[in-house]
Amino acid sequence: MALNIGSFTYVTSNMLKKDSQPGLRTINPATGDVTIHPSLKIRVVKVSGAPYPKPDRVEMVQGKIVKAKMQCKDINALVKRLNDLARSSYRQVLSDPNWQAMYRCPGGTASIPYITPAASATTNTEEAYPCHNCGLVMPTRLVQIDHHHPQSGGSGMAVLKALRACGYTVGVAGGPKAGQLQSGVYAFIPPKGSPSGTFTHSTASSVLRYTLSDEGSIFLTVAAVANQVGALKSVCVNSVINLVPLCAYCNGSAGKGHGVKPVRP
Numbered sequence: 001m002a003l004n005i006g007s008f009t010y011v012t013s014n015m016l017k018k019d020s021q022p023g024l025r026t027i028n029p030a031t032g033d034v035t036i037h038p039s040l041k042i043r044v045v046k047v048s049g050a051p052y053p054k055p056d057r058v059e060m061v062q063g064k065i066v067k068a069k070m071q072c073k074d075i076n077a078l079v080k081r082l083n084d085l086a087r088s089s090y091r092q093v094l095s096d097p098n099w100q101a102m103y104r105c106p107g108g109t110a111s112i113p114y115i116t117p118a119a120s121a122t123t124n125t126e127e128a129y130p131c132h133n134c135g136l137v138m139p140t141r142l143v144q145i146d147h148h149h150p151q152s153g154g155s156g157m158a159v160l161k162a163l164r165a166c167g168y169t170v171g172v173a174g175g176p177k178a179g180q181l182q183s184g185v186y187a188f189i190p191p192k193g194s195p196s197g198t199f200t201h202s203t204a205s206s207v208l209r210y211t212l213s214d215e216g217s218i219f220l221t222v223a224a225v226a227n228q229v230g231a232l233k234s235v236c237v238n239s240v241i242n243l244v245p246l247c248a249y250c251n252g253s254a255g256k257g258h259g260v261k262p263v264r265p
């Protein structure tokens with residue numbers, strides 16, 4: 001499923017008709033600017049709950065006054081960016097050159113130990129990935145792909161994570177992955193080095209990083225009016241942004257923090 005609000009430029013007149021206060025939302029045909037009047041209360045995504053955002057606390061709310069404008073070309077560029085980063089199947093990231101550059105073992109391969117039928121130790125050089133949590137090296141066929149924010153219950157968070165990586169949240173992305181996605185220059189991201197079974201997700205310090213900027217709020221409103229929130233969630237859950245390699249143990253229930261259910265291959 002691809003996100004499709006490419007006809008947004010033409011849909012906007014319908015958006016205005018649907019709006020109970022049409023005069024407060026204007027489009028400049030010459031520049032493509034979409035302006036939300038400060039007195040118009042539009043729908044925004046708000047992350048609530050303490051101490052850290054939880055997937056089930058992401059909701060559309062009424063009442064925030066937004067003072068911002070976003071150009072149609074920026075909206076369309078963001079749609080293209082999100083679609084480009086999405087994979088129809090999450091295991092497809094294993095063949096994605098940029099994802100490989102970030103997560104595969106340096107050099108692409110590792111010496112994997114085996115025991116032969118004659119009971120002697122041997123090794124075989126194979127394409128391999130380290131678990132992004134504990135660092136255990138695995139041949140590619142044993143790698144499990146973790147949805148950092150899962151399909152079940154975490155899709156709203158996946159949307160916020162993707163929009164953060166694209167620069168549409170109040171708090172900026174802190175990790176190397178977002179920087180690489182923005183620069184287009186990809187390099188190996190070392191594992192966290194955490195003990196097996198301590199893989200965690202959001203923390204208290206991440207609230208602002210999961211809060212949309214006003215421009216991000218406008219984008220989400222546009223997606224909602226175009227009935228594309230479901231497509232947006234689907235695209236972001238299976239985004240390169242949201243997928244990391246884990247070993248079976250760290251991807252299992254023992255390795256998941258904050259009650260986020262793992263998605264297994």
Ligand SMILES: [Zn+2]
Nearest residue numbers: 131134247250
């Ligand atoms: Zn692991």
